[in-house]
Amino acid sequence: MNAKLDSGVATRPVTRQTFDEVLVPTYAPAAMVPVRASGLDVWDQDGKHYLDFTSGIAVSSLGHCNPVVVEALTRQANTLWHVGNGYTNEPVLRLASALIEATFADRCFFANSGAEANEAALKLARKYAHGKFGPHKSRIVSCYSSFHGRTLFTVSVGGQSKYTEGFEPLPPEINHINYNDIESARAAIGDDVAAVIVEPIQGEGGVIPGDIEFLKTLRELCDKTGALLIFDEVQSGVGRTGTFYDYMNVGVTPDVLTSAKALGNGYPIGAMLTTNEIAQYLAVGSHGTTYGGNPLATSVALAVIEQINQPAFLARVREASSKIVANLEKLAADYPQLFTRPRGKGLLLGLPMADGYKGKSKDYTKVAEKLGLMLLIAGPDVVRLAPALVVSDEQIAEADRIMRQAADAFLAG
Template identity: 40%
Template structure:
């Protein structure tokens, strides 16, 4: 008999009743150190007091009015994002998947309005993850994502990750945009080198092709900059944001230049819940904290500390680990066995991690994690690896 919750997840036999910072607790009081942060969502940790306060304060005022009216909290967050980024305008969604849908529509509408309706193709990269909607799975293109869900939405051209020559060959008179994650998350914590992003920007400039960055997982301070593309100095035309922007409250956004968004006039897109007062009140507080230079500097320092400890872990367990990948507090351990085995071994050590493709174990802690907690986390990873070595022997 099917469960009342649709069984599309292989859920761990764990349920948490409360959390604080980098810790989660089950009903019997067992505490787990969380290196997943809800898959890079809880940027300020679990039940961050400043976010509880922001949410509670707004909850006593108004929850939902719809986008038929002005929403002051939405305007405040949009203004903050425009001030701190390349963007001139913002549309709020509830998720990264919804952000992907709008980014695709916006790029195609841009060319339609310019009198080139044939320019509908978007070049994407293998190993990508842009969400679970029809457009998002078509953009990723992997068999795992699209099998059984045909016909697959047309208009996407897939090339190998970091294959610049393939990108050049794929650009045609039908191309409207190039879309990628500056750091692939689900694909195995694979950062795009600065030189690669620079080359893509050059192609974009030369052909008029729009550049779309998916910073759903790598954005909002995760890499030590407010957004990962800032490391390269390359700016996109359109950017998708979600996960960390709400600090745990469902919230997403599409940021764009005025030119890229020119086709999105009244009636061309909408969302009933997107940009609601509750989500934007929380998002504005997250933005206020995460965008501070001191906060980002601390993320960089923590990333360096954690990476050094993880490098030591790799050296200590060469039969288990191969290398450390990533930037800031978006790190991955390339494993020599299925990462799910490490995840399971971590449960025994009261440690939470997240598996990814390419045999990678993702390390995505709250950006507020302390050095003491990171040291403890690596100690627990060490114990998990030792247990697996004993099992392998």
């Protein structure tokens, strides 16, 4: 028998302990609970202020509660929310047109997340390969230490065993190569490969930029074998590396590109971009989604890309990057026992821990958080910085001050 829902449930007091009582334990969130935010400023339940250099894992690139995005969402929320995929809608048509005008693509498919965008890309690759060449062409090649999502297919493609243990049997016909290893790629990519999927800069794998020659070789091998080259730009896309998408930095054009995270600035949306020739293999009924491309998400995404995909905005991203990198270089030089030289692109940056402190990146970020700076990790050995793209010089200086204070406290502790 169902009990009547308490009328006060919406205002019931909740704490971090409530998480441990009511949610499936797939995460281990911080002790503090954010309740309010604006730009890069966040406040927790106790009113404590934090400077956010995570942007929700490279998501809120225009900052929290960006007024232009809020206005777009509010306007659409008072107009049309959802129609289902038996109908199209004006916002999704405008967003698709804008993405096509800004990229190599001719066609878009919209989903709700990066995992779903990658799932669609991988399904498209198999469908294309089987339709054009036959069922023998099925193999997917990915890189070790990559990350492409948490569905069974995408997590298997990801190449990190810690995410697949206990979920066997895994989908077959998936192989992995070493990132930035040209010889490994040449050995693996043969005529039976349907697709090669790669992050132009590995995010979760340690913030490791792809070598230009490695990415060019993947393009050449795909051209030679008829495989599709998929760029996973879920984390690197929408201005994060200083160009609208990172493939524009490296000068290698993929056949399929996936996008999410910053595309919605926190509103769930994913996108798969491809060409006319390839898109035709996902015919009516071959793939779908209930919520993907709904008017709310696509209105938000259009407002996001209209702000980010501007020359002056992207130039400022590159300028902010150079300032943060200079600070991190000096931090590593001043604390050589703790850090080594930073790496990354744009405002997706990694600060590796020195040999004596490998495995301690999370411990360092916890100290920084207590001092009021929110940071990420990229595995156990790398501190990751992914601030909103609108970060100011004053906020860059404040983050540097707190990171130094955290380094002193960490070493003393």
